[in-house]
Amino acid sequence: MATIREVAQLAGVSVATVSKYLNGTKVREANARAVEEAVRALDFQPNEIARGLRKSSSMTVGVLLPELDNLFFTEIISAVDAVLEARGYSTLVCVSRSDPMREQRRLDFLRRKRIDGLIAVPTTAASDFATLAGDLPTVFVDRVASASGRCSSVLSDNFAASYGAAEELIRAGHTRIGVLLGPDSNYTPLERRAGFLAACAFHGIAEGDLCVVSDEYSVEAGYRMTRDLLALPEKPTALFATNNELTIGAVKALTEAGIVPGEGISFIGFDNRTLAEVSHPPLTVIVQPVEEIGRCAAETLLDLIDGAPGGKILHLPTETLRGESVKKLS
């Protein structure tokens, strides 16, 4: 592959001149032409590695997340990448598999690659992670960092989302409601629980009426919890699944039990647009603004890189797709 030296030689000028022309500094018209031609003739592509070394900026941002086989994350990456790419950055994706040790190793890897910034969905508690990341501009997605050095957070307004879901069900007359939550060790399940309970409290629903259960975020857990709730002596009349996997698991358990969401029981799901639309009747689901989250995270990171102060926490509103799975209790 051609180097700038060869281009200079062919064009009959110095490497400095080639570099300047290519980077927009004015050079003599004749030289410009000669360089242009040499570049074309040799199909010269500047070596970004050498460039990065000299400018001590890699024009690369790292994206560190638990897994790639999850649309929630990949749709976010997609939006992140679109924004960054437009600004000339590339995206280095790393997977932690929800393993703190691995996460640490991948983070070190990214630092060796001299990334200019980081977008992370940390497995480690976000504040600890912030210490690990050091002075690297960092945006947390779906997590909140208490530390405020050079980092900000972008996530859905989980509290409001759950609050809304609760009101939706309460308005339809439900009081005995089952809520499927993710692991207490994560940030979002706590918010989602809090929002739901707040709405119930506001509408004077006794906590004893609710069946709030939590487990890991997985289809199996959703399935299990739903079956357990259905086996209760006093079955809930409505169900709220607070995440994509839990929603799938719940729907599976319901269909298996011959209960149609929206007929035998009222149901509100989370995130899975497709399942909501395919179901019959269509499900009511709360969807997170994934694209917006990604875009916002990328823009916040660019600002951080440009020296803006950190500490921001952006809560983006969720959307409620109303299907017909919430029925009035008569």
Place this chain on the structure above:
Amino acid sequence: MATIREVAQLAGVSVATVSKYLNGTKVREANARAVEEAVRALDFQPNEIARGLRKSSSMTVGVLLPELDNLFFTEIISAVDAVLEARGYSTLVCVSRSDPMREQRRLDFLRRKRIDGLIAVPTTAASDFATLAGDLPTVFVDRVASASGRCSSVLSDNFAASYGAAEELIRAGHTRIGVLLGPDSNYTPLERRAGFLAACAFHGIAEGDLCVVSDEYSVEAGYRMTRDLLALPEKPTALFATNNELTIGAVKALTEAGIVPGEGISFIGFDNRTLAEVSHPPLTVIVQPVEEIGRCAAETLLDLIDGAPGGKILHLPTETLRGESVKKLS
């Protein structure tokens, strides 16, 4: 951030010694200890950019694909990344959005980044793409490259998959079968059509009995085609949707029409494990070995990078998840 020079200074040795120790060349015990300590004290992380420049190898492979918000692709990336990471490579992901111009630009970008190899799901015809990629070791996924320079291909055995689906339906007594295909401009739909027709021909089913339709790979197209088929004067007794999106669309159209796959009509879908399991009765679907495809693509690429000859085409077998959506025609 600390440099090797500072480490050398602190350890009281030369940079060469530090470099050697860090790269596994034997150094005097005392020096090893001193370097070790200095590295820890300074939290030294070797600058991979400088390293890459000197070794003229970026230890990076590019992954170029149409989109990121599609589990088929991202699950492949996930497997690719797992293999590459274990060998010290990083993965640079680029999105073409199925736009040839954009694809070209992203490819140039990757070359400037001096990637050591490329895994691509090209939008451009694979053979043209091979010319673009030049002598870059390349593995095509889900496409076949006719050119055989430094490139190979990895994909599902689409022909066999369709052949199997056809037999499944024929064995159940179906002859009037609707087949939903993707765009004729892609490679895989052609294979899937061919496999299906071959099985039908073998079992003496007249082509006139079949309703083979094709459109883009999208939920809407699947929905539309299914509705059209259902409106036919002589409705098909079985349906085969040959891709994830088409499967979703078809199921949506069917449920909306009040037809239960496996009762009112027989149905075989593609790829969407989740939908298959959640449905009631569960759907029969053909699933591609995504993880295997990814792993295989990565390993093939590593071989190519190590100098192995290209030109290989790997067809990996699909799996049939038998649900209860195929009923015997009495």
Place this chain on the structure above:
DNA sequence: TCAAAAACAGAAAACGATTTCTGTATTTCG
């Protein structure tokens, strides 16, 4: 014990760009 062999340390030259700084050509303007 001493020469030959082996082991290792370190100075310096890469890698391929950018950028500074100096010096020459060109332009400006009184």
Place this chain on the structure above:
DNA sequence: CGAAATACAGAAATCGTTTTCTGTTTTTGA
């Protein structure tokens, strides 16, 4: 027209590593 100002070219330093090559130290073996 000539001096001052400006524009531009190019040599060389630089970024942070690895690697070669030379030279010194240590070990080996008779």
